[in-house]
Amino acid sequence: MARIQIPLDVLTSRLNIQDRFAGFRNTSLSSRFANMRPVSEFLDFKRLSKPANFGEVQSRVNYNLGTFSSNYALVFVLLSIYALITNPLLLFDIVLLVAGLWLLGRLGGQDLVIGTFHATSSQLYTGLLVTCGLLFLIASPFSTVLWLIGASGVVIVGHASFMDKPIDEAFSGEAV
Numbered sequence: 067m068a069r070i071q072i073p074l075d076v077l078t079s080r081l082n083i084q085d086r087f088a089g090f091r092n093t094s095l096s097s098r099f100a101n102m103r104p105v106s107e108f109l110d111f112k113r114l115s116k117p118a119n120f121g122e123v124q125s126r127v128n129y130n131l132g133t134f135s136s137n138y139a140l141v142f143v144l145l146s147i148y149a150l151i152t153n154p155l156l157l158f159d160i161v162l163l164v165a166g167l168w169l170l171g172r173l174g175g176q177d178l179v180i181g182t183f184h185a186t187s188s189q190l191y192t193g194l195l196v197t198c199g200l201l202f203l204i205a206s207p208f209s210t211v212l213w214l215i216g217a218s219g220v221v222i223v224g225h226a227s228f229m230d231k232p233i234d235e236a237f238s239g240e241a242v
Contacts, residue, residue, distance in 0.1 A: 102136040113230045123227045130226035138222045145218050149210050156205035159198055166194040 117123045131138070150157045170190055178185045185193075 127226045159201040163198045
């Protein structure tokens with residue numbers, strides 16, 4: 067049976083995805099949020115309209131992903147915080163892991179001795195790994211990540227495809 071090979075570069079070349087993600091690597095966090103658009107422009111309900119065809123959807127998505135990229139990053143961060151708040155076991159597991167690693171780092175590689183109890187640093191790391199690993203599996207992080215991908219995809223692509231370009235940008239691509 068022959069394998070079907072799908073050329074991903076043909077599918078992704080129209081949306082220019084590789085160049086979009088190259089900008090994330092080259093910018094710092096402070097400059098990423100420096101060009102954030104105001105909420106009144108981001109939620110301008112007067113510019114919401116149904117696109118006429120798929121070509122217009124692509125044009126709107128390309129324009130809006132470049133224009134509102136910082137706003138979309140903030141939407142993703144807010145959805146991530148919401149996902150952690152609504153999954154308290156996962157939040158507890160992450161806090162436990164970070165606090166445990168910080169406390170074990172404070173030991174400086176020395177053994178922990180409390181009264182007659184003696185534990186090496188490798189035993190402490192193993193205990194933290196086993197405890198957090200089991201809690202991590204119980205906390206269903208995969209469903210949380212999949213929900214986050216789906217929710218942010220629907221919100222971001224939905225906003226980008228229904229938000230029309232400004233009037234001055236709409237006519238800038240036309241020839242005179």
